[in-house]
Each structure stands twice: as structure tokens, then as C-alpha cells.
Amino acid sequence: MPAWLVLLAWSALLTFNATVLIAFDGGTLPVALLGGAAAATAVLAVVLAALRTAGARDAAPGLSPPTALAAIGAAGLVLGAELGTWLVLISAGLLAVALAGLAHEARRP
Numbered sequence: 001m002p003a004w005l006v007l008l009a010w011s012a013l014l015t016f017n018a019t020v021l022i023a024f025d026g027g028t029l030p031v032a033l034l035g036g037a038a039a040a041t042a043v044l045a046v047v048l049a050a051l052r053t054a055g056a057r058d059a060a061p062g063l064s065p066p067t068a069l070a071a072i073g074a075a076g077l078v079l080g081a082e083l084g085t086w087l088v089l090i091s092a093g094l095l096a097v098a099l100a101g102l103a104h105e106a107r108r109p
Contacts, residue, residue, distance in 0.1 A: 002052060007045035014038035066101030073098055
């Protein structure tokens with residue numbers, strides 16, 4: 001799956017979340033943040049699609065499992081600030097495992 005398509009799907013999800021937030025009168029700042037993130041992600045998807053059609057190499061050729069785990073751990077740390085210490089601790093553990101995996105990948109030839 002090309003990287004631009006993943007980003008476009010993420011942009012669509014953020015747009016949907018912003019729309020739901022508007023429907024439930026979520027306030028100006030949260031709607032602006034979600035809408036801005038959706039717009040920026042859509043622009044990035046268009047740029048990546050244009051680069052790919054211009055013959056450039058894919059900017060994100062693959063995603064290793066430690067990279068995905070690091071993203072989940074970082075997101076969990078942010079959510080843990082609101083949901084509680086239990087999530088912060090779990091996410092910190094996930095992030096530590098992911099960073100160890102990334103260090104292992106960096107040492108491989």
C-alpha cells in the first residue's frame with residue numbers, strides 16, 4: 001500500500017472525527033486542531049502522491065514493527081496524561097521495547 005494512501009485514509013478519519021465533534025458542539029479549539037491536522041495530513045498525502053507520479057522513490061518504503069510500536073507507545077503517553085498513570089506506565093514500557101528494537105535494527109547491516 002503506498003504511503004500517500006495511508007495518509008489520505010488518516011486524513012479522512014481525522015475529518016470524520018472533526019465532523020462528529022462539530023455535531024456535538026465540541027468547541028472551537030478542538031475542532032480547529034482536528035480540522036487543521038486533517039488538512040495538513042491531506043496536503044502531505046497529495047505531495048507524496050505527486051512525488052510518486054513524478055518518478056521519485058517512495059518516501060516511506062516500509063514500516064518496521066518497532067517503528068509502529070514506538071508510535072503506539074508515544075500516542076499512549078500523550079493519552080495517559082488524561083487517562084491516568086496506568087496508561088503512562090504501559091506506554092513507557094512499550095516505547096522502551098520499541099526503542100530497543102529500533103536500536104537492534106540500526107546495528108544490522
